[in-house]
Amino acid sequence: MEFAELAREQLPRLYGLARQLVGEDAEDLVQECLLKAYRSHAELRDRQAAPAWLTRIMVNCARDRFRSRGRRVRESPLPDVEDFSLYRVIAAEDPFPYSDSLHLDFLHRFGPEDVWAVLRGLPEIYRLPLVLVHMHDVSTKQAARLLSVPLGTLLARLHRGRKQFEKDLWTYAREHDLLREIAREGT
Amino acid sequence: MIRCEDALRDLWGYLCDEVTPESRARIAEHLDACRRCCGEIAFLNELRRVVAEAEPELPADVGVRMEAFLATLEGSTDDRPDAQG
Numbered sequence: 001m002e003f004a005e006l007a008r009e010q011l012p013r014l015y016g017l018a019r020q021l022v023g024e025d026a027e028d029l030v031q032e033c034l035l036k037a038y039r040s041h042a043e044l045r046d047r048q049a050a051p052a053w054l055t056r057i058m059v060n061c062a063r064d065r066f067r068s069r070g071r072r073v074r075e076s077p078l079p080d081v082e083d084f085s086l087y088r089v090i091a092a093e094d095p096f097p098y099s100d101s102l103h104l105d106f107l108h109r110f111g112p113e114d115v116w117a118v119l120r121g122l123p124e125i126y127r128l129p130l131v132l133v134h135m136h137d138v139s140t141k142q143a144a145r146l147l148s149v150p151l152g153t154l155l156a157r158l159h160r161g162r163k164q165f166e167k168d169l170w171t172y173a174r175e176h177d178l179l180r181e182i183a184r185e186g187t
Numbered sequence: 188m189i190r191c192e193d194a195l196r197d198l199w200g201y202l203c204d205e206v207t208p209e210s211r212a213r214i215a216e217h218l219d220a221c222r223r224c225c226g227e228i229a230f231l232n233e234l235r236r237v238v239a240e241a242e243p244e245l246p247a248d249v250g251v252r253m254e255a256f257l258a259t260l261e262g263s264t265d266d267r268p269d270a271q272g
Contacts, residue, residue, distance in 0.1 A: 004260070012245040087231070103233075104230075107234060135239055
């Protein structure tokens with residue numbers, strides 16, 4: 001199996017994952033991941049397993065970076081998000097009074113860069129599970145193994161992360177004129 | 188039947204198949220009767236789709252540098268797996 005060929009196939013996905021994990025340092029992280037993968041790719045027997053194998057190497061590289069920079073993983077309680085519902089906030093605030101598909105209109109104002117920006121604002125402890133499960137189709141069991149946490153911990157972080165993400169989407173929309181712009185179009 | 192507030196806490200888990208069978212049955216019963224929570228779960232499903240499609244793209248210049256890096260790896264000897272014994 002040619003390593004370069006395998007890596008080329010995965011490059012766009014790896015870069016996307018790296019951006020979501022470490023932001024502007026993505027290119028360095030991809031290189032680090034490729035170097036480690038190259039050194040050990042003789043161990044990879046099944047080409048079908050290559051995407052998961054590369055994901056594991058990249059997540060480990062990212063976690064090493066977080067640790068080396070002294071970024072402690074804190075289980076912050078994220079107060080006031082447990083019962084937050086973006087759906088209900090949108091219905092209550094009714095930012096687009098002329099819309100007959102209020103909630104979809106809200107979501108469709110978010111381009112990929114907007115979604116990514118909101119995700120980047122989440123603490124790593126919540127962002128990593130969300131990125132792996134919702135953007136890279138990693139199962140919750142696999143994500144728990146990748147992040148070296150019990151499944152229950154992973155599920156709790158996913159739950160809190162999703163709620164905080166919903167809340168942050170609303171804040172982002174207000175701060176970046178996504179609501180006002182639609183209101184203008186509707187008038 | 189459970190209340191909306193109770194269903195609300197587990198709608199994501201229901202959608203992503205992360206709840207127990209018992210909890211799943213309770214939420215399903217609630218959804219059969221609650222239009223608002225049905226609307227909410229449809230919204231969360233759309234949000235899930237929007238997130239899944241938000242992966243950053245590989246910029247052309249980064250792709251070129253990565254290709255060069257791969258070529259360097261392929262051309263190197265010290266880092267080759269078989270060179271490490």
